[in-house]
Amino acid sequence: MIASTVWTKDMLFEGRSGSGHTFTFDGAPAHTGGPSPMEVVLTALCGCTSVDVVSILHKKREPLTRLTVSATAEQASEPPRVFTRIKLLYHIEGAVSKKAAEDAVALSKNKYCSVSKMLEETAEIEFVIEYSGGPNNSPNAESEPGA
Secondary structure, rough: EEEEEEEEOEEEEEEOOOOEHHHHHHHHHHOOOOHHHHHHHHHHHHEEEEEHHHHHHHHOOOOOEEEEEEEEEEEEOOOOOOOOEEEEEEEEOOOOHHHHHHHHHHHHHHHHHHHHHOOOOOOEEEEEEEEEEEOOOOOEEEOOOOO
């Protein structure tokens, strides 16, 4: 895997992935020209675990209709400002069984999500599942995988 950045002006940088995609990083405090590098890392965590969970639920033939993974994070107060605590919230829609959802999130957490595995070296990561719209789930029920 390869990636690069090129400084374009001020605190703006063009990132390029090995697959040819480009995006803008903004290192200025307001981040008006694009996300900060740490925001991209947090978004990558959401993306990585989302890919895992959708793939696993599809393989289990679960009727997932929508998945939203959101994250909130705390950072160290002094440089390097690594993440110290992250809460991932999985909002699962469809008639997905609670067990299948919990198993999928647990597999992502414990085996497949490389971004999560890297970040857990410095951050405590909490995984919370929220359900809506399924006969096997009560609306707004929450659980943690493996609990």
